[in-house]
Amino acid sequence: MAEAGFTLPVWTAAAARAALQGLLGERLDPQQPLRLDGEGELQPIPIEAAAPLADGSALAMARCDPGEGVLDLTRGLLVWVQARWLSGVGPWLELRAGEGVGVIQASGEACLSTYARQLLEWNLRPLVPAGRRLGLEVFIPEGRRLAERTSNAAFGVVEGLALIGTQARVQRSAAPEQLEVALAELRRRAACADFAGDLVLVIGENGLDLAPRLGLPPQLLLKAGNWLGPLLVAAAAAGVQRLLLFGVQGKLIKLAGGIFHTHHHLADGRAEVLTALAALEGLAGADLERLHGAASVETGLADLDERQPALAERLRTRIAAAIEQRSRAYLLSHGQPEAIAVGAVLFDRSRRVRACGPAGSRLLTELGSPAREAPGGAP
Numbered sequence: 001m002a003e004a005g006f007t008l009p010v011w012t013a014a015a016a017r018a019a020l021q022g023l024l025g026e027r028l029d030p031q032q033p034l035r036l037d038g039e040g041e042l043q044p045i046p047i048e049a050a051a052p053l054a055d056g057s058a059l060a061m062a063r064c065d066p067g068e069g070v071l072d073l074t075r076g077l078l079v080w081v082q083a084r085w086l087s088g089v090g091p092w093l094e095l096r097a098g099e100g101v102g103v104i105q106a107s108g109e110a111c112l113s114t115y116a117r118q119l120l121e122w123n124l125r126p127l128v129p130a131g132r133r134l135g136l137e138v139f140i141p142e143g144r145r146l147a148e149r150t151s152n153a154a155f156g157v158v159e160g161l162a163l164i165g166t167q168a169r170v171q172r173s174a175a176p177e178q179l180e181v182a183l184a185e186l187r188r189r190a191a192c193a194d195f196a197g198d199l200v201l202v203i204g205e206n207g208l209d210l211a212p213r214l215g216l217p218p219q220l221l222l223k224a225g226n227w228l229g230p231l232l233v234a235a236a237a238a239g240v241q242r243l244l245l246f247g248v249q250g251k252l253i254k255l256a257g258g259i260f261h262t263h264h265h266l267a268d269g270r271a272e273v274l275t276a277l278a279a280l281e282g283l284a285g286a287d288l289e290r291l292h293g294a295a296s297v298e299t300g301l302a303d304l305d306e307r308q309p310a311l312a313e314r315l316r317t318r319i320a321a322a323i324e325q326r327s328r329a330y331l332l333s334h335g336q337p338e339a340i341a342v343g344a345v346l347f348d349r350s351r352r353v354r355a356c357g358p359a360g361s362r363l364l365t366e367l368g369s370p371a372r373e374a375p376g377g378a379p
Helices: 008-024 114-127 143-147 176-190 205-213 228-237 249-256 270-280 285-292 297-307 309-333 358-367
Strands: 031-034 043-046 049-052 058-063 078-086 093-097 133-139 198-203 221-223 242-248 341-347 353-356
Touching: 008 031, 008 043, 008 049, 008 058, 008 078, 008 114, 008 133, 031 114, 043 058, 093 114, 176 221, 176 228, 198 205, 198 228, 205 221, 205 242, 205 341, 228 242, 228 309, 242 249, 242 358, 249 270, 249 297, 249 309, 249 341, 270 285, 270 297, 270 309, 285 297, 297 309, 309 341, 309 353, 309 358, 341 358, 353 358
Parallel strands: 093 133, 198 221, 198 242, 242 341
Antiparallel strands: 031 043, 049 058, 058 078, 078 133, 341 353
């Protein structure tokens, strides 16, 4: 198995270090030697370009690579960092969010994780001369567009991609081994004597946080990632009788179009599915074209909420019902019994439940009954 590549904070730190070298007038390292954990060996991280600018600042750029076999929206993403010396009294480093970098809506400050800050501390501070102050401005030209595919807005992060990440290496959430982890956990639960045949497949970390707040027992939750088709079939084969699909509307809508691996690198027909179902609800003409041209399912439905709220509500309900119908058809096509109940619950990026299918509404109530003992001692 190929080793995973690096997260966005690592590429940002590499570009920042190269830009700092430009300020210092040093010979540029095309492979920037970074400390990724504060200790240990230096890891060479490639940059694409760097150059001094006429105003005395320096600019450098890195191209993100999440690694072979990893499906990640940062693949090929360009990260630019401009470095300059600052005057006056203040901290040794000030970081500003340029175009495409997410900011915290409440404060306007760049959104970056503790690990991202540590990378800058470990790799830049030793190079900054005593008494000097460094200013960095980060630009991600495609960040604003790509942020539409994330859940940033649910956490109050706007205008672009957040510089978050808790480790150097990319987690392979969309890679085959993530499916194997989920399948192994499913088999473990199904083998327990107290397994009752109930399961909630959750898509994404937001769902794992929201589901218990709605009364769904944590021991029933299984993170599905993007591998919904194989997990559906495996769940039915393992004896699951009541299965709830719980996820953000912009992701689960793919199932309504018969797409059962939901990562956008493999298949993405969301606009087509959304507009087809909207047309069945009566949306037509310029309004239908406007929905099709929306930047994302989320923004399209939000816009429809403002202009035609009743139709938007009906459309969401139709989407949830279509997800349930296509999921049952998928199971039948893979030789699994029709007896399994499959429901769908959709929430938006603000973590509000927006629609349930006919089965989803019932299962949300039934599975949310008083907490039971965890099968096999699961937490």
